[in-house]
Amino acid sequence: MRTNRTILLLFAAITAYYVYLPIPGQVEEKWKLMITDSFFRSLSHLADLCELLGLKDYMGVMMFITVMEKVAPVTDERVQVTEEVFDGVDVVVYEPGQRQVGAGELRRAVIYLHGGGWCLGSSRMEPYDLLARTTVSELNAVVISVEYRLAPEHPFPAPFEDVYRGVKYFLQEHVLAHYSVDPARIAVSGDSAGGNLAAAVAQKLQQDPEQLVALKAQALLYPVLQVLDLNTPSYQQNQDMPILPRTLMVRFWSQYFTSDKTLFHAMMTNSHNSAKSAQLLKFVNWSSYLPESFQGAYRYNAPSLGAAAAEMDNGEEGPSSRPLFPFQAITDPRASPLLAPEGCLRPLPKAYILTCEYDVLRDDGVMYATRLQKAGVNVTHRHYGAGFHGALMFTVWPTEFQIAHRMTADYIAWLRENL
Numbered sequence: 001m002r003t004n005r006t007i008l009l010l011f012a013a014i015t016a017y018y019v020y021l022p023i024p025g026q027v028e029e030k031w032k033l034m035i036t037d038s039f040f041r042s043l044s045h046l047a048d049l050c051e052l053l054g055l056k057d058y059m060g061v062m063m064f065i066t067v068m069e070k071v072a073p074v075t076d077e078r079v080q081v082t083e084e085v086f087d088g089v090d091v092v093v094y095e096p097g098q099r100q101v102g103a104g105e106l107r108r109a110v111i112y113l114h115g116g117g118w119c120l121g122s123s124r125m126e127p128y129d130l131l132a133r134t135t136v137s138e139l140n141a142v143v144i145s146v147e148y149r150l151a152p153e154h155p156f157p158a159p160f161e162d163v164y165r166g167v168k169y170f171l172q173e174h175v176l177a178h179y180s181v182d183p184a185r186i187a188v189s190g191d192s193a194g195g196n197l198a199a200a201v202a203q204k205l206q207q208d209p210e211q212l213v214a215l216k217a218q219a220l221l222y223p224v225l226q227v228l229d230l231n232t233p234s235y236q237q238n239q240d241m242p243i244l245p246r247t248l249m250v251r252f253w254s255q256y257f258t259s260d261k262t263l264f265h266a267m268m269t270n271s272h273n274s275a276k277s278a279q280l281l282k283f284v285n286w287s288s289y290l291p292e293s294f295q296g297a298y299r300y301n302a303p304s305l306g307a308a309a310a311e312m313d314n315g316e317e318g319p320s321s322r323p324l325f326p327f328q329a330i331t332d333p334r335a336s337p338l339l340a341p342e343g344c345l346r347p348l349p350k351a352y353i354l355t356c357e358y359d360v361l362r363d364d365g366v367m368y369a370t371r372l373q374k375a376g377v378n379v380t381h382r383h384y385g386a387g388f389h390g391a392l393m394f395t396v397w398p399t400e401f402q403i404a405h406r407m408t409a410d411y412i413a414w415l416r417e418n419l
């Protein structure tokens with residue numbers, strides 16, 4: 001009897017220890033967030049264990065969340081859904097149902113890119129499916145949700161190239177006409193890694209001399225925007241915050257480029273820069289681009305150059321045939337849109353940037369807002385003082401958070417006004 005009670009007590013203590021996480025004062029629905037996060041952490045530990053035992057790689061196990069949340073995109077009376085292939089790229093097309101279409105009326109369009117650290121996620125996950133349906137019904141718009149290939153199986157630049165190919169296909173006049181889309185009212189949008197791809201697509205389209213149809217707006221929801229400095233104040237402040245601890249973000253970044261663990265370890269200590277990438281640190285210098293309120297008590301230290309990185313700089317591709325570090329990728333603005341010089345930012349479409357206080361990526365978004373504004377781009381920056389990374393996805397029971405509904409409403413309202 002006593003043994004049983006001891007075991008029970010021990011079990012309760014372990015569970016409480018596992019679930020309990022100090023959550024900062026401003027965050028709402030703390031217990032719900034703790035329980036949600038304990039699920040993500042348990043899965044992450046299981047993934048580590050599976051990888052250690054050689055059963056399955058880490059991301060392979062984490063894919064469980066994506067698979068679990070998948071729904072079949074179906075047509076209902078408000079939204080017509082079709083699965084198409086745009087120049088070899090899978091997309092899900094959401095259109096207003098028959099009853100909502102006026103004859104000959106041209107509609108707005110939103111190209112949406114899902115999050116998941118370039119390694120996870122799908123446009124067919126329920127929260128993305130719901131967001132697309134909301135966008136369609138609220139704005140009478142067409143939504144193109146792109147199902148790009150994922151790292152680490154398809155590392156950078158494959159996810160970006162899929163997205164770009166799909167977008168280029170859609171932006172042809174005859175395709176837009178087929179979907180009754182107004183070529184002057186098209187936006188690109190995405191959350192997290194999808195926000196990264198959206199920002200990169202907006203830049204690349206602007207630089208493409210053959211591109212006739214231009215984007216009217218970009219909406220970046222807690223986007224990832226740079227890999228050079230993984231110790232910004234927000235990375236430090238939120239390193240253990242749900243649901244994206246710093247370790248997981250570093251894992252996503254390193255696996256976007258390579259499965260070689262050397263890069264992961266160098267990124268963990270923020271020593272993955274080379275002499276070449278160090279020249280671009282000025283574009284992500286948070287002591288210049290973060291308002292003081294975001295800098296807090298943190299002092300700026302430029303990221304140090306790593307030993308492996310220095311070695312690579314000597315012989316461009318290194319002694320082995322396969323480069324240890326993907327240097328080209330680390331300095332590529334298609335991976336880190338914050339690395340684009342001011343001349344490339346100036347012609348960009350107006351932007352909506354959502355950031356969350358309790359998010360390692362907060363400063364990426366804030367710095368991009370500052371840099372775009374300095375370049376003369378019209379920026380609406382919405383900062384959620386109680387927000388945490390991924391919040392927008394929590395619109396479905398049992399992980400439904402009020403803040404997700406407020407964020408969605410504000411995002412849709414901005415699109416209504418600006419697209």
Ligand SMILES: *[C@@H]1O[C@H](CO)[C@@H](O)[C@H](O)[C@H]1NC(C)=O
Pocket residue numbers: 281282285287288300302
């Ligand atoms: C970052 O900005 C600060 C202040 O603006 C400056 O003193 C420092 O030299 C800059 N460092 C880099 C690496 O750009």
Ligand SMILES: *[C@@H]1O[C@H](CO)[C@@H](O)[C@H](O)[C@H]1NC(C)=O
Pocket residue numbers: 378379417418
């Ligand atoms: C920015 O956009 C807002 C809303 O569309 C508009 O009211 C404002 O005049 C614009 N500002 C500039 C500088 O273009």
